[in-house]
Amino acid sequence: MIASRHRLPLAAFLMLASSLHAAEDAIPDFTADVAPLLTKYCAGCHNDDDRDGDFSLESFASLQQGTEDGPALLPGDPAGSRIIRVLAEGAEPAMPPEGEPRPSEEEIAILTAWIEAGAIGPEGAEIDRTILHVPVIESRTDTRPVSAVDWSADGRLIAVARYASVDVFSAPQEPGQGLGEPLQTITGFPGKVTAVHFSTDSSQIVAASGVAGQVGRASIFKTEDGSPVREFTGHRDILYDAELSPAGDVLATCSYDKQIILWNTRTGEPLxxxxxxxxxxxxxAFSPDGTALMSASADDTCKVWRVSDGERLDTLGQPLREQYAVAFSPDGNFIVAGGADNRIRVWRFVSREQPRINPLVYARFAHEGPIVALDFTPDGTRLVSVAEDRTVKLWETDHYSELRLYEEQPAVTMALSVGGNGRSFLLGRMDGSLQSLAIASDTNSESTEGPQTVAVVPMNDVGETTTAAESEPNDQIEQANAVSAPVNVTGVIESVKNDQSAEDAPPDSDLFRFSAKAGQEWVIEVNAARSGSQLDSFVEILAADGSRIERALLQAVRDSYFTFRGKDANTVDDFRVFNWEEMDLNQYLYSNGEVVKLWLYPRGPDSGFMVYPGKGTRWGWFDTTPLAHPLNEPCYIVEHHPPGTELIPNGLPVFTLHYENDDDARRELGADSRLYFTAPADGDYIVRIRDVRGYEGPEFKYTLAIRPRQPDFAVTLHGADPTVGAGGAKEFRVEARRIDRFDGPIRVDIAGLPPGFAATSPLVIQEGQLEAMGVITAATDAPLPTAENAKATQVTASAEIRGAEVTHDVNNLGEIKLGEKPKVLVHIEPDERGAQPVGVSPEGWPEYVIRPGETIMLQVRVEKNGYEGEVGFGKEGAGRNLPFGSFVDNVGLNGLLILSDLDRREFFITAAPWVPETTRTFHLNTGVEGGQASHPVVLHVRRDGRLAGQ
Structure with missing residues (x-):
């Protein structure tokens, strides 16, 4: 506001004089005439929440407070009142600001007349903010959109909310049955009814309403007759929801004004x-026990609150856009939410009493439009979701997979409620219609076709491997050379000379026909580049008629793209992708035909995923060949389904993979091809080999092997010939070479250690992993090994392959020596603030328990016997031999490190929510003083957090 005086518009004074002369008693009323103008032109910036210029015109009381420079109006003196002066032409600053609507001369005259008459305020109570002074515009249609519905817990009644009213109906007995006439209609709401809910005992109905930009109001009514019980007014904008706690003693309301208010339902006072x-x-949404409250917001987050004192227990920040719906699972163990990013997210609810991070368990791309409603069946086994794209879906809640896509709705559906019996649910649409639909009891879609699966069969009597030579012409299906597998075929990619011109002739390819029975597993393997050939092979398997054979369907469940930089065809590390927080280990990542598998989480903001195998060059899955990927190339988390599976569309693509390979996906054969094939049916199949570039010539020779798959393994021990200090420990590592896609666990046993020495045994290389780490320890009083027992260890590796145990010898620990007491001794101990041991193993190692999705705290202590430097334990690999999916969670930029002036520090171990129950030893290892390890510690992963018998 400015202090200088300006002339009022002449027209305003003339109109004012005319009006006063016509009727001296026609003084403008603040409530009817003045307040609507202040709301229309001023209160958007100058209100009690947003006091631009430290000035509010939202109410008469606020107006009387004036500005920091003085009063805003002088009763009886319009020309001297700042509120009038800033409206004059040439005022600086001018109000409203440039570009905003300005009051007309008639409206300025009303303000002027009101001040001239003494600026009289409203008599008695403040103005009713539910009265909105806007022009009345009659609707051109009789449609009354349904804004909310609820099905009573006892299954008897249904409440349907529309503009300014709530109808109560008898619930339908069967899905699809109409509702009939309402039993009663509740009216008197100030505007749109945005939410309606029955109390837990079905005796009361609570409804949320209000006036946009003015006020929010919640009302409680008796169900039996619709009579009002109590109203709750406190928000400064329309309400979006009002929920009663399970006990009915607390009401939670939320609004466009960004606030949540908890009310005492008995007194009507805000808590x-x-x-x-x-x-x-x-x-x-309240938790089933009423102790916690969830909220979903336009700020792209959901929050968890403690009801008793209002403390925020967690902020769920994973959503990418506004969140419109949130719910607790009926058992109270999970939180689900959905919104404008089209995804359903599921968190495990752990912040029940104290602030904790609730781990994200699932994130599903669910609909092609924003999700507006979610509701569980009473038993919690099913979830129904509704979106603006007119789709309705049913989900199972073990893994939150789609079960059914219902027919496209005739209009946008905004309201949902599942019946108390869990057999049907009710939808309310924007065209005013209502419909109840059945919840399917089975877990299949409506498709009559099933997935094409085949059981693997043993191949014990396939005969000896034969040899054959390619015979041209064999470019066409009908020309394919017949061979009897297993076989090694020699050939060359070179066209037969004929009358056809070289320009028109397609590049040469060689075809071979062989027979297989359903379920037989074959390996097609090429030896070309490894033998100096110029052939860069590409092989594929076709049906007898030449058609491609589907290998897998990959349905995208999460969309992303490469960030920071692209990837070459070899890199295993630093896969930085958008929205990586919703991805997890062992998930498939698809991009431009290549499929990789996530192996290690990003280790901070300046890193990305590591993919399998975690070292060396990366592996492809489903025999896809690793490729280079540019920055911003799309990629997807995909789920694998057998061919023929009828997939429920989710708005993301489905990729079909066929039996084909360019370069061996496991990178063992260089540029040569290797393809694993499971015959889908008895019959003949065609192997086609060609140069991937389309080249040919006499130098393009190859040997093509068609052989049975023979899964096996070999294990190598690293860290032999250790010198172990008295009382200390040395790390060793066992590494597996997995042959023909054997991915099962491998057990390594060590025996024959000298007296006073012990080793981690048995040591298990987990399923799909390549290595495991253990330690060999020496007691403080261990005797020196003799020439005989120092080299007497025996190491074996065993695994179950096709139902039979297979055992192989492993190189042993070599010569074991006893050294002096190390200058650094490492101990893993409990921290008084963290996890405590639950027992001691037979070897004397302490045992701890961790739940999937949980973080526990331990302590590492070092004895420095003359050593004065820092002791580091590594970065992402600090937790040696932890269960896959578990990791040391506080490594930081410098890794897990004890500074030179300290002898201990805490460290945290986190287990991902999906980690299965297992028992495993782990240790810490430092590179100082020649490498020193801690004694092992036993870690049990248990879902209930307890060992058997506890």
């Missing part, structure tokens, strides 16, 4: 206001 959201709050 506390929950602030922290930076956008409108669209939905709230």
């Amino acid at each position: 506390r206001t929950l602030e922290g959201h930076n956008g409108a709050v669209y939905d709230v």
